[in-house]
Amino acid sequence: MKKLNPLKIHYFSYRLIFVVYWLLILSLYSLFRFIIFKDSDATLMIITLFSFLFSLIVGGYEYAIISNSYLSLKTDRKNFFVNSLIFSVISSLIILFSIIIVVIISNYFYEENVMQFSSIKTYIPLVFVFITLHFLGNFYSLVLRKIKFIKSLVFLVVITALIFKGEFIYNTLINSVLTILNSSNVSLTTFVSVLIIIVVNSINYYAFAVKY
Amino acid sequence: MSVLVCENISKKNNKIDIVKNFSYNFLENNIYAILGKADSGQKDILDLISGKTKNTEGVVYLDGIDIDKQTKVNEKICYIANNTLFPHYITIIAILKLMAKFYPNWDTYYAYELLKHYQIDLKSRFGNLNEQEKNILIGILNLSSRAPITIMDNPMENVDLKARYDFFNFLYQHQSKYPRTFILTTSFVDEIDYLVDYLLMIDNGKLIANFSIQEIKDNFSYLTGKTEVLKSLITGVKIIGVEERGKTLTICIRQKLRKDEIRKYQKYLIKISEVPIQKVFIYLINLREIKGIG
Numbered sequence: 001m002k003k004l005n006p007l008k009i010h011y012f013s014y015r016l017i018f019v020v021y022w023l024l025i026l027s028l029y030s031l032f033r034f035i036i037f038k039d040s041d042a043t044l045m046i047i048t049l050f051s052f053l054f055s056l057i058v059g060g061y062e063y064a065i066i067s068n069s070y071l072s073l074k075t076d077r078k079n080f081f082v083n084s085l086i087f088s089v090i091s092s093l094i095i096l097f098s099i100i101i102v103v104i105i106s107n108y109f110y111e112e113n114v115m116q117f118s119s120i121k122t123y124i125p126l127v128f129v130f131i132t133l134h135f136l137g138n139f140y141s142l143v144l145r146k147i148k149f150i151k152s153l154v155f156l157v158v159i160t161a162l163i164f165k166g167e168f169i170y171n172t173l174i175n176s177v178l179t180i181l182n183s184s185n186v187s188l189t190t191f192v193s194v195l196i197i198i199v200v201n202s203i204n205y206y207a208f209a210v211k212y
Numbered sequence: 213m214s215v216l217v218c219e220n221i222s223k224k225n226n227k228i229d230i231v232k233n234f235s236y237n238f239l240e241n242n243i244y245a246i247l248g249k250a251d252s253g254q255k256d257i258l259d260l261i262s263g264k265t266k267n268t269e270g271v272v273y274l275d276g277i278d279i280d281k282q283t284k285v286n287e288k289i290c291y292i293a294n295n296t297l298f299p300h301y302i303t304i305i306a307i308l309k310l311m312a313k314f315y316p317n318w319d320t321y322y323a324y325e326l327l328k329h330y331q332i333d334l335k336s337r338f339g340n341l342n343e344q345e346k347n348i349l350i351g352i353l354n355l356s357s358r359a360p361i362t363i364m365d366n367p368m369e370n371v372d373l374k375a376r377y378d379f380f381n382f383l384y385q386h387q388s389k390y391p392r393t394f395i396l397t398t399s400f401v402d403e404i405d406y407l408v409d410y411l412l413m414i415d416n417g418k419l420i421a422n423f424s425i426q427e428i429k430d431n432f433s434y435l436t437g438k439t440e441v442l443k444s445l446i447t448g449v450k451i452i453g454v455e456e457r458g459k460t461l462t463i464c465i466r467q468k469l470r471k472d473e474i475r476k477y478q479k480y481l482i483k484i485s486e487v488p489i490q491k492v493f494i495y496l497i498n499l500r501e502i503k504g505i506g
Binding site: 005008009012013016065066068069071072073074075076 | 302
């Protein structure tokens with residue numbers, strides 16, 4: 001059990017963040033479902049997109065703050081890395097369950113059937129995408145953040161892309177989320193996610209536990 | 213009880229030597245103070261001996277086993293640096309619970325007692341503490357860990373005089389009750405000379421001198437008197453520092469004074485006094501700069 005001690009630091013550090021996240025998706029759902037879109041499918045897309053972003057941020061926070069706190073108390077980097085992997089799965093499951101709960105509440109009150117969101121086929125790729133984004137967040141904190149001017153560069157690239165290819169990015173994002181939510185390409189999504197997870201994690205492991 | 217042996221450890225960062233051939237044996241139940249200029253690599257030495265960073269060369273042995281292969285590093289060494297960042301919203305009580313999980317000898321009651329003394333609320337969040345409170349909290353965490361080797365980086369650096377005095381008193385009492393090794397860097401060595409057993413002086417990542425506190429008290433003295441009188445008396449004396457203020461000259465000598473020498477100086481109304489440890493360090497660094505050693 002001692003090997004799982006780092007998860008304790010995750011528990012104390014993230015519990016408030018997840019409560020805030022849950023309240024936020026609940027508010028976002030209510031806002032978009034009843035005031036802006038008045039359509040459950042579009043609203044579900046919005047909260048899924050928001051959850052993708054949240055997973056990415058949590059991943060970044062992991063190696064920007066939490067790892068430092070842990071390393072201040074202990075020096076076992078490999079142990080933290082393994083526990084961080086476990087946490088990424090837990091975090092993704094919590095995010096998924098949060099969305100499911102919101103959908104269930106909505107279904108209960110309005111007797112709607114939001115897309116195919118009751119299908120397990122949707123959940124698997126969704127969890128993989130959350131985990132992938134979590135690891136990409138890790139990658140940003142561990143590798144990219146150390147490159148000079150990276151924040152300005154990322155900002156510039158995003159702004160330029162939005163100005164010149166805004167519509168294309170929007171459509172791609174929407175289509176990707178739709179593909180996942182409609183469970184139309186489960187195996188491809190899962191395969192690509194697993195591939196990214198393996199590559200990104202190898203780099204993360206090297207940067208955090210081998211070369212430091 | 214634990215012993216830490218450093219054998220020729222070096223650390224390079226971007227091809228620049230941060231620590232050079234540092235060798236020293238930290239024996240059990242002693243308090244070591246490391247003195248150095250701000251960029252002299254003291255913190256890097258602490259990082260290396262605690263296993264937080266890897267050395268480029270050399271080996272650190274913890275109880276006879278290479279620290280990289282030692283499985284119980286985290287049970288034997290506690291080093292919570294001053295710049296530790298806990299998440300802003302984490303409560304003090306949660307931090308104490310974490311410490312209890314990580315350190316087998318953790319003393320919750322003692323931590324509560326010290327927090328109460330410094331009036332830090334257990335329910336307050338880490339991000340809401342001011343600089344002084346954060347410094348005190350880090351000190352308390354280190355002290356209450358009761359790890360066989362406790363390492364502190366400039367403890368109580370941004371803390372007022374009274375709080376600092378109290379903390380070092382607590383440290384002294386706790387060390388007497390539960391003997392263990394402390395290794396600390398400090399800028400207030402003269403305030404804690406009663407506490408420290410051995411002193412290591414670092415310059416440019418190199419260990420330039422190490423003394424016991426008693427050695428410093430015995431071997432370094434100040435002679436103060438009228439400039440002309442004192443100048444005529446100091447031929448053949450090993451001088452490491454000179455300070456002239458008006459017509460008064462103060463010199464720092466590095467030798468043990470014999471009884472006849474003491475009598476001679478007293479006869480000419482030369483005042484003999486103890487040299488503050490910080491001054492010894494400054495004079496030694498000055499000498500190195502004059503000689504061009506770096």
